[in-house]
Amino acid sequence: MSDKKTIDVYDARAGEYADLVEQTKMPGLDAFIAAMPKGAHVLDLGCGPGNSAVHMAAAGCVVTAVDASAEMVALAKAQPGVNAHQARFDQIEGTALYDGIWASFSLLHAPKSAFPGHLSALHQAAKPGARLHLSVKTGEGEFEDSIGRFYAYYTIEELDTYLTKAGFRLANHLTGEDRGLSGDISPWVAVEAYA
Secondary structure, three states: OOOHHHHHHHHHOHHHHHHHHHOOOOOOHHHHHHHOOOOOEEEEEOOOOOOOHHHHHHOOOEEEEEEOOHHHHHHHHOOOOEEEEEOOHHHOOOOOOEEEEEEEOOHHHOOOOOHHHHHHHHHHHEEEEEEEEEEEEEOOOEEEOOOOOEEEOEOHHHHHHHHHHOOOEEEEEEEEEEEOOOOOEEEEEEEEEEO
């Protein structure tokens, strides 16, 4: 995430968000973990309270968890086996570092104008053949939700185009809908792709 208002919402409601996601296993997490090689280095981008990262670490992955919210990072650091630090999307650097990148409902807080650059940086940071999990809310446009968080919404076709242009090879889509922190039920898509 990049805007201060969205980060402030997550800082203020980190505990509430942690309670919400503790009750929900992120879609595609088991398949993502199963696809990782032994001792895989995984980037959890926008890790929130570390609810996915802790499962990856328990399965033997070496997890680098990052989030722009200081309060979320503090919660993630408390999870066993999770190395978490504060970073924005535009601070992801490096070449061929990760066997897997987990970007679950995080990049949807970046403006569409910045999205291609973020995907390019992730592709560069991924090892050849690394697995990417990217989930976003589906729809069109960019706007704030009812509690003040910025969102960019994507159609499946639009998301596929962005990923292909960034050099990722598409593999699978999952779709569904869930109730979020705002209380609204939103449709989503999760894309599995490879660098």
